[in-house]
Amino acid sequence: MKTLKAPLFALLLCLPLAACGERPQADDPLGEASIGQKVREATNRARKEITEKNISISSDGGAKVEISPTGDLLIDGRAIAIDESQRKLLLEYRAQVVQVAEAGIEIGVQGANLGVRAAGEALKGVLSGDTEQIEKRIEAEARKLEQSATRICDQLPAMLATQQRLAVAIPEFKPYAKMDQSDIDECRDGRVTTR
Numbered sequence: 695m696k697t698l699k700a701p702l703f704a705l706l707l708c709l710p711l712a713a714c715g716e717r718p719q720a721d722d723p724l725g726e727a728s729i730g731q732k733v734r735e736a737t738n739r740a741r742k743e744i745t746e747k748n749i750s751i752s753s754d755g756g757a758k759v760e761i762s763p764t765g766d767l768l769i770d771g772r773a774i775a776i777d778e779s780q781r782k783l784l785l786e787y788r789a790q791v792v793q794v795a796e797a798g799i800e801i802g803v804q805g806a807n808l809g810v811r812a813a814g815e816a817l818k819g820v821l822s823g824d825t826e827q828i829e830k831r832i833e834a835e836a837r838k839l840e841q842s843a844t845r846i847c848d849q850l851p852a853m854l855a856t857q858q859r860l861a862v863a864i865p866e867f868k869p870y871a872k873m874d875q876s877d878i879d880e881c882r883d884g885r886v887t888t889r
Contacts, residue, residue: 696791696822710765714869715750720783733806733807734803735802737799737802737877738801740795740799741796742802744792744850745782745792746763747763748761748762748763749788749791749792751870752870757769757770757870758770758771759867759870761784761791763788763789764781765781765782765784765788765857766781766784767780767784767864767866767867769870774867776864779863780860781857781865783863783864784849784860786856786860787856787857787860787861790849790856791853793849794846794850794853797845800842801842801846804839804842808835808836808839810834812835814826815831815832816832818821836841844881844882846881847881850877850881851878852876854873854875854877854878857871857873858871
């Protein structure tokens with residue numbers, strides 16, 4: 695019998711923690727319904743916040759820069775005077791940020807679902823002794839998930855272009871327009887850095 699790879703085995707061991715202490719039902723031995731419900735609740739809250747609350751743009755520890763759902767630009771809570779064309783541009787940028795965030799949430803949900811399935815499959819593999827085939831199926835699903843994640847990268851060039859137009863149109867925004875081509879390149883290469 696082939697032994698489980700470390701990540702798959704670690705996932706199996708962490709599954710009880712993911713259920714947040716709830717006991718699985720007899721017809722749901724891994725607690726998939728409970729975990730799925732918690733993931734749905736969390737993602738629904740996140741989606742609601744993204745669409746209904748201000749979106750934070752700055753993350754460098756300096757000024758707090760936000761775009762409201764109505765297209766207001768707020769810097770440290772102070773509304774910057776803008777005209778209608780600037781508001782339209784802010785709303786376009788906000789919509790792009792929301793699109794990327796929602797895609798990220800969806801990929802997170804898919805990842806959580808894959809984790810639960812992987813844990814169930816790993817348990818079945820341990821009990822049946824057929825871990826190799828199960829491992830191959832889970833790895834194939836993980837590759838599909840990685841391909842879905844690269845679609846986020848495809849949205850970044852348009853977002854960068856809008857950000858650059860905003861930096862020209864609203865001088866107060868310019869210091870916070872930190873995205874550049876290297877961010878897109880890093881996304882496509884699967885690298886993540888912090889600034």
